[in-house]
Amino acid sequence: MRAVVYTEYGDPDVLGVGEVEEPHAGRGQVRVAVRAASVNPIDWKVVSGAMSGGGRPDGPTVPGSDAAGVVDEVGEGVTGVQVGDPVFGLGSGTAAERAVLRAWAPKPPDVSFETAAGLGVAGETAVRVLDLLGLAEGRTVVVDGASGGVGIATVQVAVSRGLQVIGTSSSANADFVRSLGALHTPYGEGLADRVHEIAPDGVDGAVDTAGRGSVRDLVALTGDPGRVVTIADFGAAELGVQVTSGGGGGAARLAEVGALVVQGRLQMPVEAVYPLEQVAEAYRRSREGHVRGKLVLSV
């Protein structure tokens, strides 16, 4: 099958398009004929070698962490999904014609495969961080980095749960963040003071989606490091902040995201769609760190 491949770590230029063996669905998995795969920062971090602990990739490797497509193999023990069903979800090696998913949900019928691809990692992460905070309806949450993939999903899932949301972004995205149902303030130095002006009684929880050094301000705002979750500042565990990374499960979280899309309560803008051959350009744009929504590879 055709796939994006790399055989050494480095800048996005190490990525090319080549032929590799098709994967097959193992127990508890499905395989999809991929229609689109989104670009997530984890992809270029892995390709850079920063997460490898030295050494080289174990042969030609296909990047990609989520996809939308049509199920074409159903693994042992899997129920509730059939060959031919359109789904979106989480996997590895998704920037390819075929990919195995470990967690999935039905593709919302009224969105494109490109949009659905962008709901995987961003949507699952959003639900995961909000579940970790466990805030009751009416509580206030700060989302630092509200205009990126995870931030957009987090704001909208939080609003759907009846939370008051204060979202940060660059000034260019202020109106966009407000359009998601959040109050807005710029990110960066002085964040705690600005949020305090908006919410003088304090906030009940905070999510750092950006990993740009905001956690101390977020702890000051919540008054408790346990009420701050970060997905990108792994040093913050020392402060008692909850640090979460992907892992098992995810299907129920994806189902919640899919249902919100069907209800018209969650949108995920696609900033650009690239053919597989332009994967390096897509990764470079993601790496610049100012995408509104998602970049997507069309397969």
Ligand SMILES: NC(=O)c1ccc[n+]([C@@H]2O[C@H](COP(=O)([O-])OP(=O)(O)OC[C@H]3O[C@@H](n4cnc5c(N)ncnc54)[C@H](OP(=O)(O)O)[C@@H]3O)[C@@H](O)[C@H]2O)c1
């Ligand atoms: N641990 C996990 O489970 C997990 C899961 C998913 C993602 N992640 C990580 O979380 C991070 C975000 O992922 P993503 O997919 O949302 O990335 P993304 O879509 O590329 O998000 C980029 C956003 O970051 C915002 N931003 C830039 N500088 C900022 C700053 N100083 N403070 C606050 N926000 C800033 C940008 O806003 P403006 O454009 O308005 O500047 C942009 O909208 C990445 O590091 C990723 O690897 C972790």
